[in-house]
Amino acid sequence: MPAQYSDARSEEGSTGMPEFGDSIDLATFEQILEMDDDEDEREFSKSIVYDFFSQAETTFEKMDSNLESKDLDQLSALGHFLKGSSATLGLTKLKDSCEKIQHYGAHKDETGANVISDDNVCLKACGKLIKQAKEEFREAEKALRKFYHDE
Amino acid sequence: MLEDPSYSAVVRWGDDGDSFVVLENEKFTKHILPKHFKHSNFASFVRQLNKYDFHKVRQNNEDGQQSQYGPNAWEFKHPEFKANSKDTLDNIRRKAPAPRKQGQLSDEQIPIQQIDLMNQQMVAQAQQIQMLEASNHELRINHQSVVQELLRLHRTVVNHDKVMQDVMKYLNGVDAQQRRSSRVVFNTGEPIPNGNTNLTPSSNGAPQIDDDVPASPLQHAQQLMTEYNTDAQMNSHFAGFEQMANSFVPGGQMRGSGSAQSSGSMGYSKMSDGQLEQIVYPTGGTNGIDPTYSDHLPNIPYGMPAVGEKIDAGDLRAKYADTRKKSNYADPGWGRTPRVLLVEDDPTCRQIGTKFLYSFSCTVDTAFDGLEAVSKIQEGGKYDLILMDIIMPNLDGVSACHIIRQFDRTPIVAMTSNIRSDDIQMYFQHGMDDVLPKPFTRKSLLDMLEKHLLHLKKNSMEPPPTIGINPSVTQSSLRDDLSAAASPAGSNGTWNSPSQYSGVSPVNPSISIPYGNYMDTNQQAYNSNPTTPIVARGPGLQMPPGQVGMPNMNQQHRRNASDMMGPGPPIDNAAVKKQRMSGNFQPGSMAAPMRQQ
Numbered sequence: 142m143p144a145q146y147s148d149a150r151s152e153e154g155s156t157g158m159p160e161f162g163d164s165i166d167l168a169t170f171e172q173i174l175e176m177d178d179d180e181d182e183r184e185f186s187k188s189i190v191y192d193f194f195s196q197a198e199t200t201f202e203k204m205d206s207n208l209e210s211k212d213l214d215q216l217s218a219l220g221h222f223l224k225g226s227s228a229t230l231g232l233t234k235l236k237d238s239c240e241k242i243q244h245y246g247a248h249k250d251e252t253g254a255n256v257i258s259d260d261n262v263c264l265k266a267c268g269k270l271i272k273q274a275k276e277e278f279r280e281a282e283k284a285l286r287k288f289y290h291d292e
Numbered sequence: 293m294l295e296d297p298s299y300s301a302v303v304r305w306g307d308d309g310d311s312f313v314v315l316e317n318e319k320f321t322k323h324i325l326p327k328h329f330k331h332s333n334f335a336s337f338v339r340q341l342n343k344y345d346f347h348k349v350r351q352n353n354e355d356g357q358q359s360q361y362g363p364n365a366w367e368f369k370h371p372e373f374k375a376n377s378k379d380t381l382d383n384i385r386r387k388a389p390a391p392r393k394q395g396q397l398s399d400e401q402i403p404i405q406q407i408d409l410m411n412q413q414m415v416a417q418a419q420q421i422q423m424l425e426a427s428n429h430e431l432r433i434n435h436q437s438v439v440q441e442l443l444r445l446h447r448t449v450v451n452h453d454k455v456m457q458d459v460m461k462y463l464n465g466v467d468a469q470q471r472r473s474s475r476v477v478f479n480t481g482e483p484i485p486n487g488n489t490n491l492t493p494s495s496n497g498a499p500q501i502d503d504d505v506p507a508s509p510l511q512h513a514q515q516l517m518t519e520y521n522t523d524a525q526m527n528s529h530f531a532g533f534e535q536m537a538n539s540f541v542p543g544g545q546m547r548g549s550g551s552a553q554s555s556g557s558m559g560y561s562k563m564s565d566g567q568l569e570q571i572v573y574p575t576g577g578t579n580g581i582d583p584t585y586s587d588h589l590p591n592i593p594y595g596m597p598a599v600g601e602k603i604d605a606g607d608l609r610a611k612y613a614d615t616r617k618k619s620n621y622a623d624p625g626w627g628r629t630p631r632v633l634l635v636e637d638d639p640t641c642r643q644i645g646t647k648f649l650y651s652f653s654c655t656v657d658t659a660f661d662g663l664e665a666v667s668k669i670q671e672g673g674k675y676d677l678i679l680m681d682i683i684m685p686n687l688d689g690v691s692a693c694h695i696i697r698q699f700d701r702t703p704i705v706a707m708t709s710n711i712r713s714d715d716i717q718m719y720f721q722h723g724m725d726d727v728l729p730k731p732f733t734r735k736s737l738l739d740m741l742e743k744h745l746l747h748l749k750k751n752s753m754e755p756p757p758t759i760g761i762n763p764s765v766t767q768s769s770l771r772d773d774l775s776a777a778a779s780p781a782g783s784n785g786t787w788n789s790p791s792q793y794s795g796v797s798p799v800n801p802s803i804s805i806p807y808g809n810y811m812d813t814n815q816q817a818y819n820s821n822p823t824t825p826i827v828a829r830g831p832g833l834q835m836p837p838g839q840v841g842m843p844n845m846n847q848q849h850r851r852n853a854s855d856m857m858g859p860g861p862p863i864d865n866a867a868v869k870k871q872r873m874s875g876n877f878q879p880g881s882m883a884a885p886m887r888q889q
Contacts, residue, residue: 172734176647185647193640221683226640228709228731236731240709 161288164281169231187289193226194285197235197278204242204271213260216267217246223274232281238274242267299324311349311369336411338366339404346370448698624738630654630745633675635665635692636707637684641730645679645707648734652741661685662692669696677744679728682708682719690722697723703744707732 161167177183200223207215220242227235241251245266248257257263302319305312314320321334329337338348349367632654636642642658649656657673659665661684669675678696682689693704706719709730716727728740742749 169731169733173644173647175734176644176651189640189643192643196639218683222638224709225638225681225730229638229641229644231731 161281161284164232164234164277164284166231166233169229169233173230183289190230190285190289193230194282196226197223197282201271201275201278204267208264208268208271211260211264213246213248213263213267215246217243220244220246227278232277235274235277235281238270238277242270242274245270306367306369310374311367312373314366314368317366331411331415333411333415336408339408339411341368343404343408344370346373445698624652624742624749626653626745626748628748630676630741630748631657631674632741633657633659633665633668633673633678633702635659635662635678635684635689636681637661638681641681641707645732645737648737649741651734652738654741662687662689662695665692666695669700669702675702676748677741678702678704679707679740680704680724682706682710682715690719690724693719693724694722705740705744 161170173186173189174180174183177185200219204216204219207219220239224236224239224243227239240253244251244253245257245263247253248260248263249255250257251266302316302324303312303314317334321332321337325334325337326332329340331337341347346368347370349369630653632649634642634645634649634656636645636658637660646656646658657668657675659668662680663686665678665680666687669678680689680693684692689706689708693706696702696704703725704723705726705728706716706724707728707730708715708719711727711729719727726740726744728736732740
């Protein structure tokens with residue numbers, strides 16, 4: 142995979158594709174960038190990304206409160222929700238964490254294959270993963286804000 | 293209240309101003325009490341008065357009064373209750389439990405309170421009963437509508453059943469025809485490249501063959517038909533029905549866009565496919581019925597890889613990385629702008645999906661959840677394709693699809709990251725046509741559009757880019773599909789040169805009749821429901837009546853067949869075989885009339 146990405150980069154080198162590190166899957170993100178009519182303004186992708194920022198913030202807040210109230214179902218739903226949008230933008234790491242939150246919230250292990258019946262185990266795992274997801278989000282957010290010259 | 297002149301006929305001050313009189317007990321209870329008290333109960337009003345130390349003036353004690361106020365009048369008195377002296381009102385108090393007032397009444401006090409309490413309870417109960425009645429009424433209405441809905445569903449299922457039976461009948465006919473002709477081919481020896489002379493006489497002699505047993509896949513299918521009745525199961529069968537035709541679509545597409553033949557030469561171009569077939573299906577002494585049984589399928593050079601591509605996002609991305617250039621996604625060349633309904637609760641996915649669809653020259657409508665999607669379809673929204681998220685608030689995608697399927701056949705593609713095989717099987721069972729794994733890419737989305745909206749495409753090589761479908765365009769693209777689909781039929785398509793089609797043609801007239809039948813029943817079935825007229829929407833609209841059914845069936849088949857190509861475990865193998873079988877025959881027989889033109 143990494144080899145392909147570097148191919149992609151060299152190919153697109155002239156348009157000045159950013160270095161996002163491994164927090165963002167470039168191929169996925171680029172196809173959104175391609176939808177921008179103006180490569181300087183980047184109006185479309187920027188609005189999507191910034192909408193996503195606030196969406197993620199809200200979701201994290203909800204995750205925190207549901208963690209407190211120990212509502213695993215809600216945590217699972219929230220994990221699923223954020224998984225979808227982060228995957229669409231290519232925030233792979235965040236997506237993976239959200240998927241795990243979704244699984245633990247549904248009383249499964251992180252692969253989703255095995256059942257975990259103990260609520261406390263799930264809650265603990267969710268708590269840890271939410272923290273991790275937040276960090277991954279911050280990292281991606283930082284890179285994206287930098288890309289949009291908004292630091 | 294007492295001073296209101298409009299009440300004076302009912303209740304008013306006594307003549308002396310030191311009492312008040314209720315002249316008409318009933319009217320007072322009905323009309324006036326409810327306006328001033330929480331109840332409309334004269335007895336409890338009297339009780340209240342007693343509590344406040346009003347007393348009824350006994351009529352028999354006071355001679356003059358009786359005639360004064362009438363026989364039914366009730367006069368009440370209180371020492372401090374006087375007309376025009378409001379300040380004394382403050383002295384009228386509820387009798388406290390403590391003997392602050394007249395001790396003579398203290399023993400009555402408790403029962404009165406109790407009665408009052410009971411009275412209040414009764415009022416509350418009456419209210420509760422009223423509420424219950426209301427909700428009961430509501431439930432009854434709901435129940436009625438549910439029953440009606442059930443009946444309607446039942447009718448739909450019955451109609452489906454009928455359609456399926458007609459299809460089976462037709463297939464049996466085609467099967468018989470096919471068996472005769474293929475038997476002939478094999479009876480006359482191994483396929484000879486110029487079998488023209490052999491074909492014509494032998495197809496005439498075909499009816500003489502007596503051991504005319506229906507193909508086993510068809511028999512099996514018939515068995516299944518009798519076993520299964522439910523909508524969903526029918527659907528999944530139907531889904532697998534056309535697998536065969538579908539697996540060859542990519543080949544057809546490639547050739548269609550890659551070659552610039554005139555429509556007249558289209559039929560010939562399929563010989564290239566024919567050559568392919570020879571590689572795939574070594575010519576040999578097969579039973580001559582179905583050379584494309586499932587065991588051959590993995591060998592088909594172009595059908596299966598499409599599946600891998602769909603599942604393996606990494607692979608996709610790799611391809612994407614190679615081909616990623618805006619120019620690759622230019623207008624796919626629709627004959628008419630496709631209308632797509634995007635059902636997605638996540639704003640990010642919705643925005644991006646919408647943007648991608650716009651970039652493919654589609655018009656896009658969006659729905660936030662399944663509920664909105666259902667109501668959009670119910671309100672008569674016509675779409676060519678529905679992209680449906682699965683997990684959504686209020687109404688999930690599968691349920692929404694299930695509901696929509698009761699009255700509409702618009703292709704629905706599940707858009708989800710839950711692509712385990714049992715998930716996918718469930719999607720298909722509820723009437724979905726395909727699965728687009730999330731996160732989707734532009735390419736995977738475009739592939740999906742092209743697959744399901746093939747009928748909206750105009751042949752990219754045909755000159756007129758005008759809207760409004762040019763018959764020649766549709767026909768040639770059709771022919772494209774057909775020839776691609778027809779070639780796997782092998783026994784005829786592979787070895788016969790175009791000049792030989794005349795030899796086959798005697799069969800056609802008899803084939804076209806079952807088609808007409810099928811269409812009739814089909815349309816009838818559709819008309820009885822408010823179905824999206826898939827039939828009418830297809831390019832076949834411009835075709836002569838006898839052929840109207842073909843392109844649509846073909847497309848329908850292809851669409852459904854793609855289900856089977858998906859990562860999900862196919863429906864039981866025998867059923868699939870039968871379906872391949874049918875896919876096999878249909879295109880072959882369909883293609884024939886086309887070639888004659």
